[in-house]
Amino acid sequence: MELQSRYDALQSEGIGLAVIFYDDQNAIQAFTEKWGIQFPVLSDVGSKVIKTYDIHNREVTPDTAFGDIRLYGIPYPGTFVVDRERHVVSRFFEKRYQERVTTASMLRRSGALLSPFQAHSETSHISVTLSASDDIVAPGNRFSLIVTVSPKSNMHVYAPGDHSYRIVRLSIDKPEFLRIHESVYPSSEIYYYEPLDESVPVYQQPFDLVQEVTIPMNDDVTKLASTPGESLIIEGTLEYQACDDEVCYLPTQIPLSWNLSWRPLVQ
Amino acid sequence: MMKHTNKVFKRKSPRVICWCLVVLCVLIYMAAAIQAQSVLPDVGKFGPQVGEVIPDFFLSDQHGVVRDLGSILGPNGALIVFSRSVRW
Numbered sequence: 001m002e003l004q005s006r007y008d009a010l011q012s013e014g015i016g017l018a019v020i021f022y023d024d025q026n027a028i029q030a031f032t033e034k035w036g037i038q039f040p041v042l043s044d045v046g047s048k049v050i051k052t053y054d055i056h057n058r059e060v061t062p063d064t065a066f067g068d069i070r071l072y073g074i075p076y077p078g079t080f081v082v083d084r085e086r087h088v089v090s091r092f093f094e095k096r097y098q099e100r101v102t103t104a105s106m107l108r109r110s111g112a113l114l115s116p117f118q119a120h121s122e123t124s125h126i127s128v129t130l131s132a133s134d135d136i137v138a139p140g141n142r143f144s145l146i147v148t149v150s151p152k153s154n155m156h157v158y159a160p161g162d163h164s165y166r167i168v169r170l171s172i173d174k175p176e177f178l179r180i181h182e183s184v185y186p187s188s189e190i191y192y193y194e195p196l197d198e199s200v201p202v203y204q205q206p207f208d209l210v211q212e213v214t215i216p217m218n219d220d221v222t223k224l225a226s227t228p229g230e231s232l233i234i235e236g237t238l239e240y241q242a243c244d245d246e247v248c249y250l251p252t253q254i255p256l257s258w259n260l261s262w263r264p265l266v267q
Numbered sequence: 268m269m270k271h272t273n274k275v276f277k278r279k280s281p282r283v284i285c286w287c288l289v290v291l292c293v294l295i296y297m298a299a300a301i302q303a304q305s306v307l308p309d310v311g312k313f314g315p316q317v318g319e320v321i322p323d324f325f326l327s328d329q330h331g332v333v334r335d336l337g338s339i340l341g342p343n344g345a346l347i348v349f350s351r352s353v354r355w
Contacts, residue, residue, distance in 0.1 A: 003348070011341070013343055015345060015346065016339040016340050016341040017339070017348070018334065018339040018346075019348040020324075020347070020348065020349050020350065021351070021353050023354065027353050028329050029329045029331075030353075031353035037329070040328045040329070040334055040339060042324070042327065042328055042334060049326060050349065053314050053315065053321070053322060055310065055313050074352070075350075077349055077351055078348075079346055079348045080347045081345075082321055082344050082346075083343075083344040084340060084342060086320045086336065086340070087318060087319065087320055088317050088318060088319055090317060091314070091316075093307075093310045095307055096306050103346070110343075112343075
């Protein structure tokens with residue numbers, strides 16, 4: 001269970017954890033004993049808290065055709081990340097059944113729990129460090145691949161905008177089964193180049209390109225994930241164009257590779 | 268002529284039934300596939316939003332001890348996870 005595997009790390013980071021189900025306390029006790037769950041699992045039998053939080057599933061009522069009475073009161077599954085003062089810092093609700101953002105990916109911005117996986121490469125224009133929110137993943141996980149780009153001195157690379165320079169771009173090529181989500185670019189700064197009287201959005205300071213990906217939950221992937229010795233190798237490309245104060249260099253492509261492990265699946 | 272009409276009528280009947288079954292099977296398959304692959308509705312607007320304070324709760328944990336939000340929070344906050352059912 002992904003949460004159980006992260007519980008120690010959460011405790012070291014001073015972050016509490018509770019999982020709420022709408023089952024009765026006996027069923028929850030049996031469940032936690034069976035799976036060796038150590039964090040608090042709470043019984044919201046009758047769904048009172050689910051309704052107070054206003055996240056009860058609107059489509060399931062006692063009258064719906066496929067909704068048998070067991071489903072009534074079920075929440076939309078999701079997680080609230082809250083601070084010490086109980087304010088919501090972020091929230092992650094499932095968009096597809098059985099696909100969940102990993103704990104580390106939820107906490108990526110705070111830097112807690114990031115995996116030790118790192119790889120480095122360099123060109124004459126930039127240094128690149130690859131990392132990921134998780135180095136152990138499973139089908140259904142939505143997690144983050146991170147490329148930290150550090151332009152070398154006097155160098156800058158180009159951010160999205162209305163210009164003709166090659167925009168820095170991370171693309172994931174393999175495996176084809178990965179679902180790639182929309183890229184999010186960090187904020188850039190404006191660079192004014194006097195000889196051409198142009199102002200262009202660039203990155204001059206180190207910045208992160210974060211690519212969220214989801215491993216789908218289907219039979220083929222589950223089979224791959226259970227194959228002994230099989231690891232998940234994700235390959236991609238970083239494309240960029242660098243210029244310094246005088247010269248622009250040709251657009252360049254760097255191959256990228258993340259080597260992650262499959263979480264052993266519970267049988 | 269009548270014989271011809273009867274023959275045509277008899278030939279059509281099992282074919283119509285056959286097609287109905289095929290269409291029915293396809294519809295059942297599609298309904299199951301849609302439900303299995305189904306994207307959840309956009310639930311972003313439900314529940315406490317970023318910046319809002321979440322409601323307190325008093326719920327029994329697996330040891331039978333009643334826990335409130337304060338007993339869950341750590342010095343750096345907490346993850347409050349709403350899951351489906353332990354049974355499925």
